Amino acid sequence: MVHDAITASRDRSAASPTLSPAQLERLRALGQERTARVGEVLYRVGDRAYPFIAILAGEVAIVDMAGREFLRSGPSGFLGELNLLTGQTVFVTAVVTQSLHYVAVERATMHAALFDDGPLSELVLSAFIARREMLQQLDGIGPEIVGPHASDETMQILAFARSNRIPHTWTDSQPPRGRAPLVRLPGGMELECPSAGQLARALGIGRELSLREEVDLVVVGAGPAGLGAAVYGASEGLDTMVVESTALGGQAGASRRIENYLGFPGGITGSELTSRAVMQARKFEARTATPYRAVSLKTASREHVIQLEEGHEIAARAVLIATGAEYQRLPVDRLSDYEGSSVFYAAGPPEARECPGERVAVVGGGNSAGQAAVWLAREGALVTLLHRRDDLRETMSDYLVRELGRSGVEIRDRSEIAELHGDGGKVGAVTLKSGERLPFSFLFLFLGARPCAQWLGGAVRTDEDGFVLTGAAAGAEDLLGTSVTGIFAAGDVRSGSTKRCATAVGEGAMAVQFVHEHLARLERV
DSSP states (O other), X not given: OOOHHHHTOTTHHHHSOOOOHXXXXXXHHHSEEEEEOTTOEEEOXXXXXOOEXXXXXXXXXXXXXXXXXXXXXXXXXXXXXXXXXXXXXXXXXXXXXXXXXXXXXXXXXXXXXXXHOHHHHHHHHHHHHHHHHHHHTSTTOSOEEXXXXXXXXXXXXXXXXXXXXXXXXXXXXOOSSSSSOEEEOTTSOEEESOOHHHHXXXXXXXXXXXXXXXXXXXXXXOSHHHHHHHHHHHHTTOOEEXXXXXXXXXXXXXXXXXXXXXXXXXXXXXHHHHXXXXXXXXXXXXXXXXXXXXXXXXXXXXXXXXXXXXXXXXXXXXEEEOOOEEEOOOOSTTHHHHBTTTEXXXXXXXXXXXXXXXXXXXXXXSHHHHHXXXXXXXXXXXXXXXXXXXXXXXXXXXXXXXXXHHTTOEEESSOOEEEEEEETTEEEEEEETTSOEEEOSEEEEOOOEEXXXXXXXXXXXXXXXXXXXXXXXXXXXXXXXXXXXXXEEOGGGBTTOOOOHHHHHHXXXXXXXXXXXXXXXXXXX
């Protein structure tokens, strides 16, 4: 039986495109033609590797661990989702329902084909992203995380799963044995109180670093600025490594819709934009490492060393600081009681599936808040946007303000939350500083950001708010240079940045030019 959540999904058609005859012929030339009988399993939950499968004749059902079907592909369709590209653990099972004639293209060969064939890449990647979003909306898919809301370790693992768009189920209770959280992986393995790194390795996410790595350029942070630098650095011949502490794509990956990014007149989701950027960086052999947290920076005349949390270090002739900024929290009591269950800092599918018909507050006046409010309203939530200024247009793009009105979002000016009310880890209402009490079941907070630069420990100069100084303000020759030669900064972590996705990408790309000039000077010494 088709799962109700998927039947109702507006993304179903995006998840089930078909290949053109020309594309099928190309895949035939790249792969092997095979057949399979009814009932045969092509890949199952817990597997790590499977080929790209293009269907010539027959039909395949995609089911979860309980055997519930939620997608079916027929002639000219194809199988797979993002884990085919990343090597992550498989979250679903593919079962033949009609005698099958298909083409199997090995993963490495398919990677190369996607890099070389723009239309094929567009079709496949869009479908894979839509399918991953479908999986995030379903219960019983991916790891099961068992741990109480009061456990910091549990909330950290949940945050990691959400930021990496890993389908998962959360059971808010103490595990029957051992420390929380207990994570049951697809395929049966259990992890007791794992770190984010341990969970990532168990799921096949990212590469594992040697204790010491040596590169031309290390990029710390894999948001738009970091990925922009990775693409241009690697494509121009630099041995480039990108280190990220949470999820490739950074906060931009959580944006529901970026309407004003150049070249996408219909808009593009943050997850699609950053997934494409990650693929592009890997195409040029930039190495991506996550989750690895930088804890210190040691500077020298010819080589700088990044120390990582788990004891690894990366020596590089040039460093780009692109660690971005993190969301501000509400200055109210008991906020942590609700975080992760009814207070969120991003509006993704796992959160949105809880919200249809519910009263939801989006708090903030920037574009990220506006994008989240519009998307949640379209998903069926009753949305109120609370912000503290007299006029929302002071901080939000006009197109988004208009879209809020078209989407039925109520806008309340000069509204700041003073107190939260609720029990059992669930928000029930808020009190504003004006004294008014409003009923809300969920809060989504977009309150600005502070720089993720504490790990630098004073190694480079910063402004009074902690943002990294660059250019003339830092006494540097280059526009993006810091107070230390060979160390650059780009994106939201940089003092004076515009906090826009496109600008961050541009700064990351521009930084590579300055890196080349710096390396050329080193060669002359």
